[in-house]
Amino acid sequence: xxxxxxxxxxxxxxxxxxxxxxxxxxxxxxxxxxxxxxxxxxxxxxxxxxxxx
Amino acid sequence: xxxxxxxxxxxxxxxxxxxxxxxxxxxxxxxxxxxxxxxxxxxxxxxxxxxxxxxxxxxxxxxxxxxxxxxxxxxxxxxxxxxxxxxxxxxxxxxxxxxxxxxxxxxxxxxxxxxxxxxxxxxxxxxxxxxxxxxxxxxxxxxxxxxxxxxxxxxxxxxxxxxxxxxxxxxxxxxxxxxxxxxxxxxxxxxxxxxxxxxxxxxxxxxxxxxxxxxxxxxxxxxxxxxxxxxxxxxxxxxxxxxxxxxxxxxxxxxxxxxxxxxxxxxxxxxxxxxxxxxxxxxxxxxxxxxxxxxxxxxxxxxxxxxxxxxxxxxxxxxxxxxxxxxxxxxxxxxxxxxxxxxxxxxxxxxxxxxxxxxxxxxxxxxxxxxxxxxxxxxxxxxxxxxxxxxxxxxxxxxxxxxxxxxxxxxxxxxxxxxxxxxxxxxxxxxxxxxxxxxxxxxxxxxxxxxxxxxxxxxxxxxxxxxxxxxxxxxxxxxxxxxxxxxxx
Numbered sequence: 001x002x003x004x005x006x007x008x009x010x011x012x013x014x015x016x017x018x019x020x021x022x023x024x025x026x027x028x029x030x031x032x033x034x035x036x037x038x039x040x041x042x043x044x045x046x047x048x049x050x051x052x053x
Numbered sequence: 054x055x056x057x058x059x060x061x062x063x064x065x066x067x068x069x070x071x072x073x074x075x076x077x078x079x080x081x082x083x084x085x086x087x088x089x090x091x092x093x094x095x096x097x098x099x100x101x102x103x104x105x106x107x108x109x110x111x112x113x114x115x116x117x118x119x120x121x122x123x124x125x126x127x128x129x130x131x132x133x134x135x136x137x138x139x140x141x142x143x144x145x146x147x148x149x150x151x152x153x154x155x156x157x158x159x160x161x162x163x164x165x166x167x168x169x170x171x172x173x174x175x176x177x178x179x180x181x182x183x184x185x186x187x188x189x190x191x192x193x194x195x196x197x198x199x200x201x202x203x204x205x206x207x208x209x210x211x212x213x214x215x216x217x218x219x220x221x222x223x224x225x226x227x228x229x230x231x232x233x234x235x236x237x238x239x240x241x242x243x244x245x246x247x248x249x250x251x252x253x254x255x256x257x258x259x260x261x262x263x264x265x266x267x268x269x270x271x272x273x274x275x276x277x278x279x280x281x282x283x284x285x286x287x288x289x290x291x292x293x294x295x296x297x298x299x300x301x302x303x304x305x306x307x308x309x310x311x312x313x314x315x316x317x318x319x320x321x322x323x324x325x326x327x328x329x330x331x332x333x334x335x336x337x338x339x340x341x342x343x344x345x346x347x348x349x350x351x352x353x354x355x356x357x358x359x360x361x362x363x364x365x366x367x368x369x370x371x372x373x374x375x376x377x378x379x380x381x382x383x384x385x386x387x388x389x390x391x392x393x394x395x396x397x398x399x400x401x402x403x404x405x406x407x408x409x410x411x412x413x414x415x416x417x418x419x420x421x422x423x424x425x426x427x428x429x430x431x432x433x434x435x436x437x438x439x440x441x442x443x444x445x446x447x448x449x450x451x452x453x454x455x456x457x458x459x460x461x462x463x464x465x466x467x468x469x470x471x472x473x474x475x476x477x478x479x480x481x482x483x484x485x486x487x488x489x490x491x492x493x494x495x496x497x498x499x500x501x502x503x504x505x506x507x508x509x510x511x512x513x514x515x516x517x518x519x520x521x522x523x524x525x526x527x528x529x530x531x532x533x534x535x536x537x538x539x540x541x542x
Contacts, residue, residue, distance in 0.1 A: 004299065007302045014298070014299035017296050017299045018296050028482055029480055030514075031514070041511070041515055041516065044487060045469040045487055048487040048488075052466045052489075
């Protein structure tokens, strides 16, 4: 988070964007949480695939 | 015995040909005419472009696969269509091809057909921007990841920059190389994979990574962006795209048309009229697409190319090409059956069909330069359209010429898309997205144009696993291995 904040300069284009917190970033590569998300995303994608065929 | 010819062997053409052969069996003939000897799973080219995969990982020889399927494979490029027949063929329609392989290089041949599928994909129109690549895309000043060969070359050049970055600051520029490009997604994937690899190589601090694109806002992707439910809001893809660019320290220039490329310099013009130059040490800029330049000739020898094809070279089908201004656009403008407007036994699938209009709102700079993304017709929609057209043709052959045509409008079809943001079994990430429908339908879904229950996205390791699994799954399917029909497009 600190590393991301350091790159942001007031009133630059990235000043008005939302940036992830350390927790959100950690969860993106947390294997246990991502196994759950893997199942959820696959189900959501299969629903759209089914709806489109 | 009926003969179905498929011109092109990409995602859409290969899907159409293999399903047509499966459904028609040995009593009818399926011919594939494609200039390429190898099939390419294009979504993985971005990993070839950063050295995480090789060309052999993303391609395979077509000849043995078509031999196994009983498909007549001609390694040749199609030159022209004669939908009314002529020459020595009487009323029988035919195409003219020129071989690019199989020991017959340069030889021309006429092939008659009962049904024709145009799946020729795009011509990579590097010439539209001076200095952008060359006819083969292996440019002196910029690289591309549009083919496996281009991606290998891109990685070769990228590694040189990584090597230099160990000692000095280097600038990497990635994005679109013209005001009317599509495929922002491929450039989006490539920039974050380059950033990820730079970190792994320990050179990220010496790399200034910049994005340039013709999107009027980040996250447009040529589909006018999308909204998804997040934290109790329907949030725009712009928020998530800008967030990722900020998080990874990538600066962006948007609403920009690259107008000229020189050694180490990209000139651009923006929607507000601003012009500028970005200096770079490495640039991967996607070229705009055009039709492959097929000619259409009537029986009396008259050139009817302008009747059969739009000015950009894509084939006109059952779309409403007279919708006019953006305010008049409707989801129903989009084609349903992909049947040619000139000949009812000719169809166009994938990138080869002419869209009725863009999906993103057209915009111009004060100088009159068009700067907006053209609509994508790749990936899942491309495969579904190929299969649907094959279904229609098979029904006409097996049930009679009055058989009902099957429909697959992009305005009634969703798409699942996984955009890699870095490869790695435990540290990779990708944005997994679904969008429904692909073409926004503002009559059915006022305001946002899409169904929020079926449009979502998130970034994480799970997305990377899915992209990697899809890589193996679709190569398995394309090789027609046992159970291939069970894998959806």
